[in-house]
Amino acid sequence: MYRYDEFDERFVRERVAQFRDQVGRRLSGSLTEDEFKPLRLKNGVYLQLHAYMLRIAVPYGTLSSKQMRQLALIGERYDRGYGHFTTRTNLQFNWPKLRDIPDILDLLADVEMHAIQTSGNCIRNVTADHFAGVAQDEVEDPRPTAELIRQWSSLHPEFDYLPRKFKIAVTGSEHDRAVIKAHDIGLRILRHPDTHEIGYEVIVGGGLGRTPMIGKVVREFLPKADLLAYLEAIMRVYNLEGRRDNKYKARVKILVHEIGTEEFSRRVEEEFARLDGPSVNADPAEVARIAAYFAPPAYETLPATSGAFEAARAGNPDFARWVETNLTPHRQPGYAALTISLKPIGAPPGDATSEQMRVVADLADEFSLSEIRVTHAQNLVLPHVKLADLFAVWQRLGEAELATANAGLITDIIACPGLDYCALATARSIPIAQALAQRFADPVRQKEIGVLNIKISGCINACGHHHVGHIGILGLEKRGIESYQITLGGDATENAAIGEILGPGLAAEDVPDAIERIVSVYLAQRQAGESFIDNVRRIGLAPFKAAFQDTNREVSHAVA
Amino acid sequence: MAAAKRPALPVILLANDLLDGDVVFAAGDANGLHWSRDPGAALVGNDDATADRLDAFAITELGNQHVVDAYLVDVAIEDGVPVPRHYRERMKTTGPSIRRDLGKQAELPLAQAFLRA
Numbered sequence: 001m002y003r004y005d006e007f008d009e010r011f012v013r014e015r016v017a018q019f020r021d022q023v024g025r026r027l028s029g030s031l032t033e034d035e036f037k038p039l040r041l042k043n044g045v046y047l048q049l050h051a052y053m054l055r056i057a058v059p060y061g062t063l064s065s066k067q068m069r070q071l072a073l074i075g076e077r078y079d080r081g082y083g084h085f086t087t088r089t090n091l092q093f094n095w096p097k098l099r100d101i102p103d104i105l106d107l108l109a110d111v112e113m114h115a116i117q118t119s120g121n122c123i124r125n126v127t128a129d130h131f132a133g134v135a136q137d138e139v140e141d142p143r144p145t146a147e148l149i150r151q152w153s154s155l156h157p158e159f160d161y162l163p164r165k166f167k168i169a170v171t172g173s174e175h176d177r178a179v180i181k182a183h184d185i186g187l188r189i190l191r192h193p194d195t196h197e198i199g200y201e202v203i204v205g206g207g208l209g210r211t212p213m214i215g216k217v218v219r220e221f222l223p224k225a226d227l228l229a230y231l232e233a234i235m236r237v238y239n240l241e242g243r244r245d246n247k248y249k250a251r252v253k254i255l256v257h258e259i260g261t262e263e264f265s266r267r268v269e270e271e272f273a274r275l276d277g278p279s280v281n282a283d284p285a286e287v288a289r290i291a292a293y294f295a296p297p298a299y300e301t302l303p304a305t306s307g308a309f310e311a312a313r314a315g316n317p318d319f320a321r322w323v324e325t326n327l328t329p330h331r332q333p334g335y336a337a338l339t340i341s342l343k344p345i346g347a348p349p350g351d352a353t354s355e356q357m358r359v360v361a362d363l364a365d366e367f368s369l370s371e372i373r374v375t376h377a378q379n380l381v382l383p384h385v386k387l388a389d390l391f392a393v394w395q396r397l398g399e400a401e402l403a404t405a406n407a408g409l410i411t412d413i414i415a416c417p418g419l420d421y422c423a424l425a426t427a428r429s430i431p432i433a434q435a436l437a438q439r440f441a442d443p444v445r446q447k448e449i450g451v452l453n454i455k456i457s458g459c460i461n462a463c464g465h466h467h468v469g470h471i472g473i474l475g476l477e478k479r480g481i482e483s484y485q486i487t488l489g490g491d492a493t494e495n496a497a498i499g500e501i502l503g504p505g506l507a508a509e510d511v512p513d514a515i516e517r518i519v520s521v522y523l524a525q526r527q528a529g530e531s532f533i534d535n536v537r538r539i540g541l542a543p544f545k546a547a548f549q550d551t552n553r554e555v556s557h558a559v560a
Numbered sequence: 561m562a563a564a565k566r567p568a569l570p571v572i573l574l575a576n577d578l579l580d581g582d583v584v585f586a587a588g589d590a591n592g593l594h595w596s597r598d599p600g601a602a603l604v605g606n607d608d609a610t611a612d613r614l615d616a617f618a619i620t621e622l623g624n625q626h627v628v629d630a631y632l633v634d635v636a637i638e639d640g641v642p643v644p645r646h647y648r649e650r651m652k653t654t655g656p657s658i659r660r661d662l663g664k665q666a667e668l669p670l671a672q673a674f675l676r677a
Contacts, residue, residue, distance in 0.1 A: 033622070348659075419647075420651065431657060
């Protein structure tokens with residue numbers, strides 16, 4: 001893992017001192033709320049419905065056990081004993097007091113963490129594939145790139161007041177687990193087909209929210225060494241030409257859409273040619289220094305299989321089921337990456353108690369080289385577990401209600417905090433996720449349905465990624481009550497797609513029946529081995545719409 | 561505040577406490593107003609004159625840096641208790657619907673009266 005150097009350390013400490021002073025001035029009345037708001041947002045402090053909220057950056061979703069323990073401590077000492085992992089792989093505390101936040105930030109700085117740039121119109125926390133450095137299909141670990149971008153974008157004076165927020169994601173694999181096509185900039189590390197040199201495919205203008213767009217490729221191959229100069233060129237074009245007159249049209253996706261991908265690329269290339277590349281690009285020695293932190297850990301040389309693991313699997317059906325869903329093959333023989341589901345049936349997706357955080361930290365120390373990952377699907381990962389240890393880890397997870405066998409299945413639902421906490425929300429999200437998880441709780445049925453991503457947002461801003469859910473649910477207000485719009489056919493992977501609306505909005509209590517009908521169409525019409533999303537692509541929306549309209553008719557009839 | 565359209569009467573004034581973010585309600589009587597954490601204590605503005613007083617108190621208190629995000633909310637009187645008409649503000653006066661052990665609903669009996677089936 002990356003370790004702060006003296007500059008990182010000083011930067012974060014100075015920022016805490018600065019914010020402590022700003023909070024002091026706010027509390028003494030010398031700063032008004034209008035003056036203070038942009039300052040607190042730059043430090044991840046929001047005002048939500050019931051309290052302030054602190055959003056803490058987890059850069060590229062990588063956490064050490066020590067950091068996780070500190071989050072547990074903060075949750076206990078300053079919050080209500082739990083935190084919420086988000087789709088940007090951040091952690092949110094829902095109940096901190098403004099007067100305590102400087103002390104919380106000091107505790108974070110003690111473990112090389114902060115809340116800087118988790119809000120505001122700046123480059124936000126950079127995300128990456130949660131199986132970085134582990135995945136078998138990886139060309140190169142994306143984390144050194146993400147860390148380089150983190151350092152470059154932290155307090156970058158030119159990009160501190162952008163037209164709107166700006167999100168970057170990186171993957172090093174063919175299979176996209178970081179939703180790069182729904183980001184302002186998505187980077188995919190790849191090998192040049194002819195030279196086999198490693199570089200980047202650069203995708204710009206993706207995003208969800210009010211106007212969902214899939215990102216466009218603006219550069220098919222960018223040499224690695226040119227990364228920062230090219231990013232700077234993109235940011236300059238956006239900073240100069242992105243709209244500032246209308247916040248709903250201010251994201252880079254609108255600029256790319258309005259002037260066209262070709263023209264946008266031309267302007268970026270023009271700026272890139274004008275830039276003094278060597279003065280912008282990172283010093284190769286610095287790139288190497290960063291990369292060294294992400295060198296593969298000291299794995300043991302193990303056989304590819306483990307007798308103890310196979311015996312446990314054969315002897316315990318529950319363990320076998322968990323292995324089937326929550327395990328990801330590791331590039332190192334004898335190891336696996338395991339997903340810790342933060343989606344126990346009926347619980348708020350992404351929430352973890354301080355006790356659970358400590359259990360995960362302890363397991364990481366004992367079994368996963370002290371490393372933990374946070375996924376954009378609001379789960380955690382222990383990336384380096386020996387096969388022979390898996391049964392023991394599973395048992396310990398089970399004791400902490402962390403062994404739900406549902407990764408990627410219909411109950412592994414993404415949901416934003418929604419109106420239960422969020423001041424922007426138009427409807428609740430979490431109760432919908434809970435109701436659906438309960439409806440589809442039966443493990444046999446979940447397995448039969450297979451991979452199916454449901455994603456729920458409580459407002460048009462789409463923190464719950466509903467547009468790219470196989471089934472998306474958007475909570476809105478309709479004539480004074482909560483109403484839920486269902487979309488179908490979205491995809492968050494390399495085959496990214498925006499879902500299409502199935503029909504009129506539904507009342508909360510009708511959502512489980514509607515989803516049931518959609519699933520029934522799939523089960524009735526699928527071919528052998530066909531996943532839900534492949535089935536939707538093959539048969540089209542019409543049969544699903546018909547089934548959905550049946551739900552709607554029944555509901556209307558019942559109401560009438 | 562003056563520019564925003566006032567909600568229909570009756571109204572209460574709510575805000576978030578500056579220091580800890582907790583939701584607070586303007587309470588009191590003809591002799592003066594203060595902030596209470598108990599929604600049951602909220603002063604109900606049944607007429608324009610009281611609503612004007614609540615409005616003026618919001619402006620003063622925002623200026624005094626005691627609260628943030630102060631605004632009037634239209635309510636219905638149910639069993640003698642002012643209950644916000646809109647579900648968003650009802651949520652704000654109770655706490656998260658998914659965690660009944662948190663927020664005002666966990667601490668204040670009158671907030672529990674706001675919970676609707």
